[in-house]
Amino acid sequence: MKRDARRAVILFLLPACGLYAVLFLYPVISSLALSLYDWDGFTHKRQYVGLDNFTRLLTNDPMFWTALKHNLFLLTVPTVIILVVALFFAAALSSGVRGARLFRITYFFPNVISMVAITLLWFFIYNPTFGLLNGLLRPVTGGKVTIVWLDPNHIMGSLVAPIVWCSLGFYLVLFLAGMENIPHTYYDAAKVDGANAWQQFRSITMPLLWDVITIGVVFLIIGGLRIFDLIYVMALGYPNEQSQVIATYLYEQAFNNAHMGYGIAIAVVLFVLVFAATAIAMRVMRREQLEY
């Protein structure tokens, strides 16, 4: 390579590599190291404790398991609902119904709103006295039923609706794009053979869309594991054992309780979970490559 070209490469790469190395790679790598220490973050006293943080987390911390259970709930129930509904809507909108574009634009809109605003909106919707939902329920049930949607017994179930509401549009758009790539002749041939809409969906759309669905499942799983804003804001900054998830528990341990080493250990476990869940999902959903 010529000298001026080499100088240009260095000049062009330096800002990105410098920022990335210092503010991304360095903290990530030091996380892996610091998870082995007991450290309050504010004194320089750091005590090496080996894998103690992890053993305590996994064997002696009921809150961690509660949080993990909530994450598993939030990455399965909304995922199943979103997949089924988004696939149904995508199939419906790609079948040439009128106003398909308008429906798509409407459904996608919640995806661009900030999660904090969505949480606030659903906080209002769920409010027991002036909320939209109880406002609907009261006349229907003759004023007898008032559900406290965010009370300890209902909160996990109540979190499903905002998650579906705010992310459905993304998966709809994803699946719609995947369906547009399927050649129309396949459906024409199936119609000639007398296949109904469900048979066409099951035998043509599903297999040819499988890779796109896999991408969707991976996104949903990662999102369900990393969820923070919705839980944190819905609990007004202090989630308890009713709604704690891994990311909020990490925040609480590190920044409220000054257990930095322990918080980092939770972050490392979260990272491992994200990796493992992604790998498992890809493995389970893998099948032979279809060419078309």
Place this chain on the structure above:
Amino acid sequence: MSPAADEQSAASPASRARNRSPARRRRTARRRRTARVFGLGALYVILLGYAAVVILPMIWLLYTSLKSNREIFAGAWDLPHALHWENFVYAWVRAGIGRYFLNSVFVTVVSVALILIVSAMAAYALTRFTFRGNRLIFYAFLVGLMIPTQLALVPLFFLINSLRLLDTYTGLILVYVAFSLPFTIFVLAAFFRTLPHELAEAALIDGCTHSQAFWRVMLPLAKPGLVTAAIFNFLGIWNEYLFALVFISSEKLRTLPLGLANLLIVSHYESDWGALFAGLVMVMIPTLLAYSLLQGQLTKGITVGALKG
């Protein structure tokens, strides 16, 4: 399936139809048409129903934001008797939404501009030139796409602290830029690969330096890719909460998500709900406007990014 069975199943509907009487055939055809019209009707009911699920909360939000606190508690669905615009004044001025809004505009615009410049330079160098370590650097950025940001959070807090950048926009913006690099470089590198290298060569022959060839020739050509990257980064940073929560502590530096969340926590105890509804409306309106202008590019960007990635 054996060939015989296959033939039979393929032929059976047709042969069955041939055996029926004309009147019966007409009846089945009519029934099928009714079923289809009915099915289509049901489909529209479902589609419109979900559209209502998306739109109704926003309409409800909009008119509730014009109610007085007493009216809000009187009936969830009742329309306001008089329009209480003072909710908006209160939210914008006293509750600080106006300031948070301008803060967010500043942080987002500066961050996105920096992200685009830094990422475009790196993506160009990585796709245009072959050198040792090229692949390694590209993959190092790609790995960043798979790492949850929480993993870096705690050490990053102490790093920013020791750089004396805690509770400053410089610190927050630098973090935003660093964490947006993997995605943006990935998108822009894919875009630069589609551009013909001969154009840069021609610029060099005409006497441009490498920098000039990049800034004057290649960067303008990459505009569609830059627009896509800008929209996604804009949305991501405009809506970002966790980093702002960790790195910003003073009231006057709060970004919109931070200010809004704080308003909820305060309102929850002071219970001035009208102002909170109004604040939320003011947060959503710019998003709605931007969305109606850019939704085409947005959905196109998603499908390109996700299906190729």
